[in-house]
Every structure is written in C-alpha cells, then in structure tokens.
Ligand SMILES: NC(=O)C1=CN([C@@H]2O[C@H](COP(=O)(O)OP(=O)(O)OC[C@H]3O[C@@H](n4cnc5c(N)ncnc54)[C@H](O)[C@@H]3O)[C@@H](O)[C@H]2O)C=CC1
C-alpha cells in the first residue's frame with residue numbers, strides 16, 4: 001500500500017486530536033505537519049495530550065505548504081479558517097479533506113470551480129459518520145412519500161455554526177426529493193421570534209445546544225395519523241474517523257470537488 005502524506009489543521013481540537021489518533025493507527029498515512037494557532041515551531045509530540053509524532057507545527061499556512069511535501073490536508077477548524085485553508089491547499093496542489101462545517105453556498109461554489117481549474121480532488125463532508133450519511137440518504141427517500149418534515153439537530157454547546165452542516169445537507173437532499181412546500185399553517189405567527197426555527201425551502205430546522213451532547217439529529221416526517229422519525233447519534237468522535245479515512249483514500253483519485261460522503265459510498 002502506498003504512503004499518503006497528511007497535514008492536519010486544528011490538531012488540538014476535539015476532531016483534530018481524534019484525527020491524529022486515527023493517523024497513528026493507519027500505517028499507510030504519515031503525518032507530515034500540523035497547522036495550529038498556537039505552538040508554531042514545536043513538534044506535535046511536544047504538545048501535551050497529543051500523540052508522539054515528530055511532525056512540525058506551523059501557524060503560517062503558506063509556509064507550511066511550501067516547506068512540506070503533502071498529499072492531503074485534513075481541515076477540522078472553523079468556518080472562516082477552514083475555507084481559507086482549503087483554498088490555499090488547492091493553490092499549492094494539496095488535496096483537501098474538509099470536515100469543517102459552516103461554509104456558505106458561494107464558498108462551496110468557489111471551491112468547486114477552483115478544484116475543477118486545478119484538476120484536484122476535494123472532499124467536503126458535513127458528516128463523516130456512516131450512520132449519519134445513511135440517515136441523510138433514508139431521509140431523502142422518505143421525503144418522496146412524506147413531504148412534511150422538520151429537522152431537530154442537537155449538539156454540544158461549543159459548536160460555532162447553526163444549523164449544523166448535517167442538518168443543512170439533510171434539508172438539501174430532501175429538497176431534491178420533494179416539491180417545494182411551505183409547511184405549517186399559512187397564517188401561523190411567531191409570538192416569540194425564532195419559535196419555528198430556521199427555514200430551508202419551507203422546511204424547519206431546530207438547533208439545540210447543550211453541554212453533555214455530542215452530535216445528534218432527528219428527522220421527523222408527518223402524515224395523516226402517523227409520523228416517521230429517523231434518528232442518528234454520535235456518542236464519541238471516533239464515529240467520524242472511518243469516514244475521514246475513506247475520504248483521504250478517495251480524494252487522491254478525484255479531480256473534482258465532492259460534497260457529501262454519500263458520493264464516495266458504493
Ligand atoms: N464533518 C464531520 O463529520 C464533523 C465536523 N465537525 C466540524 O469540524 C470543525 C471542528 O470541530 P471541533 O473539533 O468540534 O471544534 P474544536 O473547537 O474542538 O476544534 C477546532 C480547532 O481549530 C483550531 N483553529 C481555529 N482556528 C485555527 C487556525 N486559524 N489555524 C489552525 N487551527 C485553528 C482551534 O484552535 C481548535 O483547536 C467544526 O466546524 C465542526 O462543525 C465536527 C465533528 C464532525
């Protein structure tokens with residue numbers, strides 16, 4: 001099996017540190033550098049709590065991409081920096097695997113154009129957990145028969161973006177499967193602003209943020225005399241790592257941007 005040189009952006013984060021542990025276990029992946037806001041000039045192994053890699057840490061992204069021979073950038077940071085890192089990686093011929101959520105539609109379109117121009121693969125996956133990907137696919141299927149649907153996503157209270165990337169992607173998939181539709185009573189009024197949640201093509205999305213949660217979503221379909229609920233829970237961030245591994249393996253063979261892990265599954 002050939003070796004893949006990987007850079008991780010956000011190594012001290014909840015997802016980034018889990019990605020380092022995954023790389024440690026996979027002998028076909030080599031960590032060649034990390035991008036972090038802190039600890040520039042140190043090695044990963046010098047940072048308390050991180051695995052014993054002797055890969056250097058950079059806070060200057062361009063310097064990192066110039067110094068280090070890398071095949072793939074795994075970005076697990078914030079919407080603002082994740083977008084910048086992804087653009088720069090493509091400029092330097094490095095294929096991005098992006099778990100960071102909260103990119104706008106315009107940013108996704110720009111990255112798609114850049115990937116096509118550079119003929120480089122990019123994987124942007126709002127959720128790397130296989131169960132969540134299946135929940136999204138089942139939701140698309142169900143929406144054909146149950147067009148009235150609301151999404152309730154629940155996450156830990158350190159999350160920056162709302163709604164979650166998974167909820168947005170789920171709503172977009174449902175949008176592809178059903179006729180556009182305004183749900184609820186046509187005369188309904190919110191007596192407290194936001195009571196009905198966010199709206200995507202008439203679908204309501206409700207975001208819960210509480211300590212103790214990790215990543216959870218329910219997609220509730222309603223019809224005459226019945227409801228159908230599709231539910232997924234990530235209880236540990238390890239749940240995302242088989243998807244990150246799959247994305248790193250696939251991105252090497254791609255020359256376009258792929259949005260959603262479902263596009264890599266058989
Ligand atoms: N696609 C998926 O399956 C999943 C995606 N996520 C997404 O991944 C991202 C990270 O999530 P968490 O690890 O929970 O957040 P976190 O807050 O624990 O970690 C983010 C890390 O990024 C670092 N960071 C911020 N700005 C940076 C910069 N300019 N350069 C380098 N590092 C920088 C922070 O210092 C922090 O360590 C979020 O956008 C989240 O929504 C989270 C879980 C699963």
Ligand SMILES: O=C(O)C1=N[C@H](C(=O)O)C[C@H](O)C1
Pocket residue numbers: 101126127128155156159160163164165166167214215216
């Ligand atoms: O921030 C998180 O934690 C998660 N973010 C992703 C999202 O926005 O959907 C994936 C998962 O839900 C965890």
